[in-house]
Amino acid sequence: MAALSHHDVLKTMEPLTCSDGVQNFTCLLSKTDITPVLGELKKIGAAPEVSPAARRWVLVLDFNFTEGSWRWRNVTVVRGWELKWNNETTYVFQAQIKKSLGEMVKITRSFQKPSSCGVS
Structure with a gap:
């Protein structure tokens, strides 16, 4: 699942x-199909x-760092799939996701690159 996140899938x-x-139940949010x-x-x-x-919405349990507590967040589902393998579901x-984990990592890395303007 980490690889899927890195490639901006999840x-x-x-x-x-x-x-x-x-x-x-266990779920994953995806930007794509x-x-x-x-x-x-x-x-x-x-x-x-x-x-x-066939779901139009799902509640996702999130940790709210501002309040320091867990909360249910309503997410509108564009499309959904059930995956079963090795007795796991x-x-x-x-869903409409603003930024995936992979995108956030790339943004962070771009800010951490040394400046190429010759200033030290």
């Missing part, structure tokens, strides 16, 4: 705790069964 490296209001996720999983030999997950939801 928002987070670790699975998220999500809810549909009835039950909690399922194709890049399946491509990366194929590279490590994982071939999950994929089926559509997870959901991947395509």
Whole structure:
């Protein structure tokens, strides 16, 4: 999952705790459709069964650093998929994500590069 995050496919490296209001489950938020996720999983030999997950929204458990507490955040789902392999089930939801983890890492690295203007 870390590799998927680095390539701007997923928002987070670790699975998220999500809810549909009835039950909690593991999910991942993606900026794109399922194709890049399946491509990366194929590279490590994982071939999950994929089926559509018909959800319009999902609640994601987030830590609010300002308040120092956990909170449920409502995320609008563009498309969703259920992935099953090795007795594990997870959901991947395509959502409108402002910045993925990989994008944030690239931005941070660009600010850390030494200046090329000759000033020392």
